[in-house]
Amino acid sequence: MQRIQLTEDLSFSRLIHGLWRLDSWNQEKKKTLDLIKYAMEQGITTFDHADIYGGFTCEELFGQALSLEPSIREKMELVTKCGIVFEAPARPQHKSHHYNTSKKHIIESVENSLTNLKTDYIDVLLIHRPDPFMNPEEVAEAFRQLKNSGKVRHFGVSNFKHHQFTMLQSYLDEKLVTNQIELSAYQLENIEDGTLNLCLEKRMAPMAWSPLAGGALFKGTDEKSVRLRETLEKVKEEIEASSIDEVAYAWLLAHPAKIMPLIGSSQKERMARAVRSLEYHLTLDQWFEILQSSMGHDVP
Amino acid sequence: MQRIQLTEDLSFSRLIHGLWRLDSWNQEKKKTLDLIKYAMEQGITTFDHADIYGGFTCEELFGQALSLEPSIREKMELVTKCGIVFEAPARPQHKSHHYNTSKKHIIESVENSLTNLKTDYIDVLLIHRPDPFMNPEEVAEAFRQLKNSGKVRHFGVSNFKHHQFTMLQSYLDEKLVTNQIELSAYQLENIEDGTLNLCLEKRMAPMAWSPLAGGALFKGTDEKSVRLRETLEKVKEEIEASSIDEVAYAWLLAHPAKIMPLIGSSQKERMARAVRSLEYHLTLDQWFEILQSSMGHDVP
Amino acid sequence: MQRIQLTEDLSFSRLIHGLWRLDSWNQEKKKTLDLIKYAMEQGITTFDHADIYGGFTCEELFGQALSLEPSIREKMELVTKCGIVFEAPARPQHKSHHYNTSKKHIIESVENSLTNLKTDYIDVLLIHRPDPFMNPEEVAEAFRQLKNSGKVRHFGVSNFKHHQFTMLQSYLDEKLVTNQIELSAYQLENIEDGTLNLCLEKRMAPMAWSPLAGGALFKGTDEKSVRLRETLEKVKEEIEASSIDEVAYAWLLAHPAKIMPLIGSSQKERMARAVRSLEYHLTLDQWFEILQSSMGHDVP
Numbered sequence: 060m061q062r063i064q065l066t067e068d069l070s071f072s073r074l075i076h077g078l079w080r081l082d083s084w085n086q087e088k089k090k091t092l093d094l095i096k097y098a099m100e101q102g103i104t105t106f107d108h109a110d111i112y113g114g115f116t117c118e119e120l121f122g123q124a125l126s127l128e129p130s131i132r133e134k135m136e137l138v139t140k141c142g143i144v145f146e147a148p149a150r151p152q153h154k155s156h157h158y159n160t161s162k163k164h165i166i167e168s169v170e171n172s173l174t175n176l177k178t179d180y181i182d183v184l185l186i187h188r189p190d191p192f193m194n195p196e197e198v199a200e201a202f203r204q205l206k207n208s209g210k211v212r213h214f215g216v217s218n219f220k221h222h223q224f225t226m227l228q229s230y231l232d233e234k235l236v237t238n239q240i241e242l243s244a245y246q247l248e249n250i251e252d253g254t255l256n257l258c259l260e261k262r263m264a265p266m267a268w269s270p271l272a273g274g275a276l277f278k279g280t281d282e283k284s285v286r287l288r289e290t291l292e293k294v295k296e297e298i299e300a301s302s303i304d305e306v307a308y309a310w311l312l313a314h315p316a317k318i319m320p321l322i323g324s325s326q327k328e329r330m331a332r333a334v335r336s337l338e339y340h341l342t343l344d345q346w347f348e349i350l351q352s353s354m355g356h357d358v359p
Numbered sequence: 360m361q362r363i364q365l366t367e368d369l370s371f372s373r374l375i376h377g378l379w380r381l382d383s384w385n386q387e388k389k390k391t392l393d394l395i396k397y398a399m400e401q402g403i404t405t406f407d408h409a410d411i412y413g414g415f416t417c418e419e420l421f422g423q424a425l426s427l428e429p430s431i432r433e434k435m436e437l438v439t440k441c442g443i444v445f446e447a448p449a450r451p452q453h454k455s456h457h458y459n460t461s462k463k464h465i466i467e468s469v470e471n472s473l474t475n476l477k478t479d480y481i482d483v484l485l486i487h488r489p490d491p492f493m494n495p496e497e498v499a500e501a502f503r504q505l506k507n508s509g510k511v512r513h514f515g516v517s518n519f520k521h522h523q524f525t526m527l528q529s530y531l532d533e534k535l536v537t538n539q540i541e542l543s544a545y546q547l548e549n550i551e552d553g554t555l556n557l558c559l560e561k562r563m564a565p566m567a568w569s570p571l572a573g574g575a576l577f578k579g580t581d582e583k584s585v586r587l588r589e590t591l592e593k594v595k596e597e598i599e600a601s602s603i604d605e606v607a608y609a610w611l612l613a614h615p616a617k618i619m620p621l622i623g624s625s626q627k628e629r630m631a632r633a634v635r636s637l638e639y640h641l642t643l644d645q646w647f648e649i650l651q652s653s654m655g656h657d658v659p
Numbered sequence: 660m661q662r663i664q665l666t667e668d669l670s671f672s673r674l675i676h677g678l679w680r681l682d683s684w685n686q687e688k689k690k691t692l693d694l695i696k697y698a699m700e701q702g703i704t705t706f707d708h709a710d711i712y713g714g715f716t717c718e719e720l721f722g723q724a725l726s727l728e729p730s731i732r733e734k735m736e737l738v739t740k741c742g743i744v745f746e747a748p749a750r751p752q753h754k755s756h757h758y759n760t761s762k763k764h765i766i767e768s769v770e771n772s773l774t775n776l777k778t779d780y781i782d783v784l785l786i787h788r789p790d791p792f793m794n795p796e797e798v799a800e801a802f803r804q805l806k807n808s809g810k811v812r813h814f815g816v817s818n819f820k821h822h823q824f825t826m827l828q829s830y831l832d833e834k835l836v837t838n839q840i841e842l843s844a845y846q847l848e849n850i851e852d853g854t855l856n857l858c859l860e861k862r863m864a865p866m867a868w869s870p871l872a873g874g875a876l877f878k879g880t881d882e883k884s885v886r887l888r889e890t891l892e893k894v895k896e897e898i899e900a901s902s903i904d905e906v907a908y909a910w911l912l913a914h915p916a917k918i919m920p921l922i923g924s925s926q927k928e929r930m931a932r933a934v935r936s937l938e939y940h941l942t943l944d945q946w947f948e949i950l951q952s953s954m955g956h957d958v959p
Contacts, residue, residue: 144943156957157947188959191850192946194915195859218959221522222821222853226860250491253522259495260526315494343444346492347457357456359488359518521822550791553822559795560826615794643744646792647757657756659788659818 060102077321082113141168245272308336360402377621382413441468545572608636660702677921682713691724741768845872908936
């Protein structure tokens with residue numbers, strides 16, 4: 060599978076496995092290990108986590124599976140996130156929902172992630188959300204300390220707009236290596252408001268969450284979903300794909316920004332469809348037909 | 360006529376003749392040549408085209424006129440654009456409406472423009488619209504090749520917002536020399552959203568399309584048009600202009616950003632009025648009265 | 660009181676006394692002097708003016724008080740602003756409401772301010788509003804001349820958004836030292852649109868006007884005011900403050916951007932409450948509870 064070079068010493072697989080629903084799959088750790096190994100056989104070596112997924116439980120479920128065959132750790136890239144706090148049984152000390160990007164919290168969160176994921180290092184740590192109360196000097200100190208200790212190799216952000224990105228970046232020693240943003244044929248906000256252009260300007264490949272719009276492409280009943288689904292079905296026939304999710308992935312993969320979609324499924328067949336989407340080629344006519352169908356009008 | 364220095368080796372006339380409706384004028388090429396020469400006598404030496412004008416026909420109509428007296432080519436500046444695709448009899452290969460800023464398309468489009476305009480070089484080539492599917496590396500390669508071959512002297516953009524401009528610029532060898540934007544006393548969007556400030560920050564004089572708001576200033580019946588027309592009439596009396604289009608041009612010309620309005624008329628009298636507008640001086644009171652009349656409220 | 664270093668040779672008191680309503684206090688100059696001295700005893704040494712306050716009368720009222728004891732001038736920092744024009748008895752030459760950021764106007768305005776404030780120099784001069792007709796070269800020339808003559812030590816802006824700030828800054832010899840913006844628990848616009856992040860990115864502490872939202876926190880009857888007041892009351896109890904204005908100030912002061920709130924009261928007790936707010940510490944839970952109460956929803 061194609062790989063995207065994020066830095067001199069780090070590359071991601073073009074498709075990334077997202078574990079945000081791992082807890083809901085209710086499966087034995089053997090089955091999770093099996094899924095991880097299946098992904099890796101397909102070339103998907105990058106796995107996306109966050110401390111909060113599953114109410115602060117998904118990282119540990121992954122770590123338990125990983126501990127069954129620790130040798131595969133070196134063959135994968137682990138991404139995780141920090142900065143969101145909310146009440147959950149696994150975090151009894153949390154009193155309310157807010158952000159925390161203090162040095163103390165970032166470092167403690169990474170320590171937890173390392174323990175839960177059963178690993179010595181995180182490949183990329185992301186600040187999960189732009190924090191209106193962020194002290195960028197504290198973030199910079201936390202990153203420096205985590206880098207120096209070898210606990211985190213590189214740093215990035217998630218859901219950052221232009222002003223949040225450039226502000227934080229101006230305090231950091233090293234370049235942020237990615238911005239994980241919501242991006243799909245259905246959800247164009249980050250294209251329209253310039254966030255994707257920021258990624259191109261910074262030579263930074265974005266990760267795309269909800270590349271299938273959380274299922275809206277398949278099941279949405281709003282006008283936009285229906286309209287877009289129709290277009291995806293039409294293009295599916297034209298390119299002889301087997302499902303519209305392949306078209307939706309292909310639409311993201313065709314873009315020059317080197318978008319890395321997150322695949323969040325426990326089903327091998329769905330993962331295989333995502334992998335197949337790498338082989339489809341959309342014409343410009345098709346790419347814009349999908350775009351315009353989502354916008355509800357032609358480009359000017 | 361005042362000239363605006365875009366680069367060390369290129370200046371535009373302060374007023375620019377726009378040819379986007381040349382096909383609708385239905386006139387002999389001799390008459391078109393006559394109009395071109397009239398413009399040049401007034402000091403309007405810069406002519407604005409796009410491949411798409413008149414359904415991909417206007418460039419050729421201009422070129423036919425120019426071929427009657429090829430020696431004037433050296434005394435004018437030719438601007439044209441590329442990047443928009445739509446179905447038209449003159450382009451049977453086009454299947455749908457979309458953008459195309461691929462290297463191949465840009466270069467082919469320039470070749471067509473050179474043939475149609477009957478010239479060996481374009482003074483400034485503009486990317487017509489910000490393309491959400493733009494591959495800036497391809498644009499940079501196309502620009503480099505066109506520059507090296509002598510087919511295009513300089514490059515610019517049209518309708519670009521801040522994030523689109525800085526992204527593309529970051530990939531280019533040379534500075535973009537202009538941004539052609541919609542700008543008039545009626546249409547303030549590019550003032551309000553910072554696009555005009557971007558031009559000032561980049562020391563780049565903008566070209567203004569629809570400086571008369573496509574006729575809304577004269578004929579619009581919406582509240583804003585009526586209100587603004589009344590103010591323009593009042594100021595017209597005060598400065599002893601002969602028509603409100605002179606006031607509308609003077610309002611743009613007064614601005615420190617060195618705005619270059621496009622004059623898109625086939626009528627010499629209208630062109631002459633635009634030229635006269637260069638001599639009017641608006642007071643600050645008058646400039647803001649027009650602005651505030653357009654906004655519908657005072658500045659804070 | 661904590662001081663904020665704006666440049667190597669200039670610091671402001673963390674709290675700033677705002678004089679925009681000085682005329683409405685209808686008090687003897689002795690009483691004004693008394694208030695000034697009271698503020699300074701509390702550590703509030705920075706005083707914020709504008710030419711326009713009180714219809715161009717407040718600066719003079721302050722200057723008259725200052726002239727009773729000229730020696731205190733050296734112990735305070737004076738901020739004033741220019742650039743807004745409107746009709747007022749004190750400015751019979753003004754014909755309409757508009758902005759004027761011409762070199763001539765800026766310099767004349769400073770001369771007036773110096774005369775009215777009875778001082779030889781302004782510590783910081785602010786451009787009061789972003790002027791859509793601004794000629795940044797003229798502003799730069801005015802600043803240079805005022806700096807060289809010793810009449811103004813440093814320069815800043817007020818109510819500038821990102822594009823207005825970076826545009827003007829690009830023409831200036833020296834760094835703008837502050838941006839005075841509207842900011843309160845009630846009015847979050849400058850947090851949400853990135854203006855506060857711009858301040859962090861430029862290492863420039865902002866001044867906050869209307870930190871109590873012009874009284875909306877106390878008396879507003881709209882849903883947002885009521886909701887926010889309830890939360891401020893709750894947090895007031897928790898931190899054992901004596902009034903919600905202390906909580907509202909503490910909320911601003913807790914932010915890492917080193918926000919300097921303007922205190923615009925003639926009442927010593929209110930000033931004292933603002934000073935007390937420096938001692939309160941809000942938890943992250945409390946800070947976000949106030950934020951979310953203002954937004955009307957949780958952070959994502």
